[in-house]
Amino acid sequence: MSSPSANASEVLIVSARNGPIAKLTRDEAEQLFLGRRTTLSDGTPVALIDLPAGPVRDRFYLLLTGKNPIQTRAYWSRQVFTGRAQPPREAPSAEQAGNWIATTPGAIGYLPADHADSRLQALLPLR
Amino acid sequence: MIKALRAGGIALVMACTATSTLADAPSIHLSGFGTLGMVAVNQSDIRFIRVGLDHPGAESPDFGPDTVLGIQGNVVFTPRTSMVVQLLSRESPQGDYTPRASLAFVSHSLAPELTVRAGRLRIPFFMLSDSLDINYANPWIRPPVEVYGLNPFSDLDGIDLLFRTRIANADLEIHPYLGRSYIPIHRDGKARLDRLMGVNLTLTTERFTLFVGHGESDLTLKWSDANFSLLTAIVPTEVNRELSGNDGYATFSSAGFQWDDGRWLLVGEYARRVNRRYANSAHGWHFTVGHRFENVMPYVTLARQTEDRPITTASVPAPLEPYLNGFLASRNMAQHSITLGARWDVRRDAALKVELSHTQTRNDSWGSYFPRGNPAITDPRDRAINMLGVALDVTF
Numbered sequence: 001m002s003s004p005s006a007n008a009s010e011v012l013i014v015s016a017r018n019g020p021i022a023k024l025t026r027d028e029a030e031q032l033f034l035g036r037r038t039t040l041s042d043g044t045p046v047a048l049i050d051l052p053a054g055p056v057r058d059r060f061y062l063l064l065t066g067k068n069p070i071q072t073r074a075y076w077s078r079q080v081f082t083g084r085a086q087p088p089r090e091a092p093s094a095e096q097a098g099n100w101i102a103t104t105p106g107a108i109g110y111l112p113a114d115h116a117d118s119r120l121q122a123l124l125p126l127r
Numbered sequence: 128m129i130k131a132l133r134a135g136g137i138a139l140v141m142a143c144t145a146t147s148t149l150a151d152a153p154s155i156h157l158s159g160f161g162t163l164g165m166v167a168v169n170q171s172d173i174r175f176i177r178v179g180l181d182h183p184g185a186e187s188p189d190f191g192p193d194t195v196l197g198i199q200g201n202v203v204f205t206p207r208t209s210m211v212v213q214l215l216s217r218e219s220p221q222g223d224y225t226p227r228a229s230l231a232f233v234s235h236s237l238a239p240e241l242t243v244r245a246g247r248l249r250i251p252f253f254m255l256s257d258s259l260d261i262n263y264a265n266p267w268i269r270p271p272v273e274v275y276g277l278n279p280f281s282d283l284d285g286i287d288l289l290f291r292t293r294i295a296n297a298d299l300e301i302h303p304y305l306g307r308s309y310i311p312i313h314r315d316g317k318a319r320l321d322r323l324m325g326v327n328l329t330l331t332t333e334r335f336t337l338f339v340g341h342g343e344s345d346l347t348l349k350w351s352d353a354n355f356s357l358l359t360a361i362v363p364t365e366v367n368r369e370l371s372g373n374d375g376y377a378t379f380s381s382a383g384f385q386w387d388d389g390r391w392l393l394v395g396e397y398a399r400r401v402n403r404r405y406a407n408s409a410h411g412w413h414f415t416v417g418h419r420f421e422n423v424m425p426y427v428t429l430a431r432q433t434e435d436r437p438i439t440t441a442s443v444p445a446p447l448e449p450y451l452n453g454f455l456a457s458r459n460m461a462q463h464s465i466t467l468g469a470r471w472d473v474r475r476d477a478a479l480k481v482e483l484s485h486t487q488t489r490n491d492s493w494g495s496y497f498p499r500g501n502p503a504i505t506d507p508r509d510r511a512i513n514m515l516g517v518a519l520d521v522t523f
Binding site: 071 | 199201213240244249261265293333389472
């Protein structure tokens with residue numbers, strides 16, 4: 001799956017093709033990945049998938065939430081340890097993340113544009 | 128995943144499993160946080176104390192005020208219903224580290240924007256109250272005591288609602304809460320809040336957070352330290368009734384903000400507590416400016432607490448005045464301070480912090496300091512105190 005504008009520095013928010021999630025607004029994505037909600041606006045429950053710690057994950061959070069890695073970790077530690085939110089499930093690799101997103105109902109994750117395959121659909125490009 | 132983490136000589140071992148949040152069986156996720164922290168005061172006859180939190184011991188340097196370990200389990204039953212249990216070990220006013228439940232609640236999402244939680248929650252009186260032990264989340268070794276010393280309570284046994292909505296590009300959270308709270312006080316004393324209720328409003332944009340909150344509660348307060356016991360033996364009964372009992376009423380209010388653009392960090396807060404009796408009424412503020420250079424952020428914090436009304440204004444016979452004034456000073460945390468510090472994010476999951484504080488207590492206050500020896504001989508009033516703090520915060 002690639003669009004004419006896709007390039008390696010682009011990060012795509014993706015879900016399973018033909019899954020329950022076909023649309024996602026940027027506001028929804030931001031609130032989900034900041035732990036401020038766990039469902040879409042229409043009530044569809046969402047399971048978030050994180051990439052392992054590294055440059056793609058750092059770039060994703062910077063593009064979506066404007067937070068650098070230190071800010072993101074401090075923010076999420078407050079969300080988790082005050083009991084407000086459960087962090088995204090962390091995949092051990094981008095390949096595994098792709099598998100989980102493709103096979104878990106309601107899963108949303110992000111991948112480098114060149115890692116997205118035909119089992120997945122792009123919901124939102126970030127660059 | 129099994130992971131062993133050594134932090135400053137304390138081995139933190141935990142097992143962590145994560146499974147799909149949408150699977151049929153409940154999924155369990157374990158995580159944790161901790162701080163190994165020490166403080167050293169430049170005057171050998173007094174020690175730093177976080178009133179209601181730690182034990183007035185005699186160690187120097189003292190690992191009691193800041194060292195903490197928390198282990199948390201999140202259990203997801205359904206996409207809408209989950210449970211959180213957090214066990215916390217830190218020095219108690221009795222001087223032990225017995226773990227206790229700091230969170231134990233069930234959370235249910237009534238609607239995408241509305242969550243109800245019931246059980247043991249954290250008291251959210253001030254902007255950072257519900258993350259007071261999660262030092263990794265904060266720039267400082269500990270949130271400034273001039274503000275956060277105004278509320279020693281940590282648990283909220285009760286119920287709350289989290290309503291979150293989007294207004295333009297800002298998230299608004301409305302957080303009403305209801306319940307009760309209890310803390311032991313050195314040595315056999317206690318403090319209790321009953322029929323406690325309040326509401327917080329938090330407005331958050333990408334870089335800016337604005338917080339206002341207000342809570343009120345019935346208060347029961349029983350002191351039991353040597354200073355208090357001596358006093359109750361000599362002052363008239365009507366004065367004693369002002370000092371401790373079960374007919375108090377307290378209010379806690381706060382307004383704060385945070386600006387964090389990735390380079391500059393600005394944090395400020397003003398908080399006030401009003402007591403009808405047993406404890407004093409006071410207000411405090413702090414203001415912090417920090418600047419990030421890659422993984423290191425130096426910062427400076429100014430803070431002040433001022434007493435608005437002492438515990439009692441009753442007059443006693445002249446020979447007893449020094450005793451009463453001494454007692455009132457021991458319960459008056461008024462002080463002002465300047466702190467220079469730095470946070471160094473040494474790894475993804477660890478931050479090392481160093482702080483140097485210069486604090487001035489008043490001629491009618493002990494501030495956040497306590498005599499190491501005999502309170503009748505040592506007097507923390509009207510002192511200029513330097514303190515060094517070093518802490519390593521981890522999450523796992």
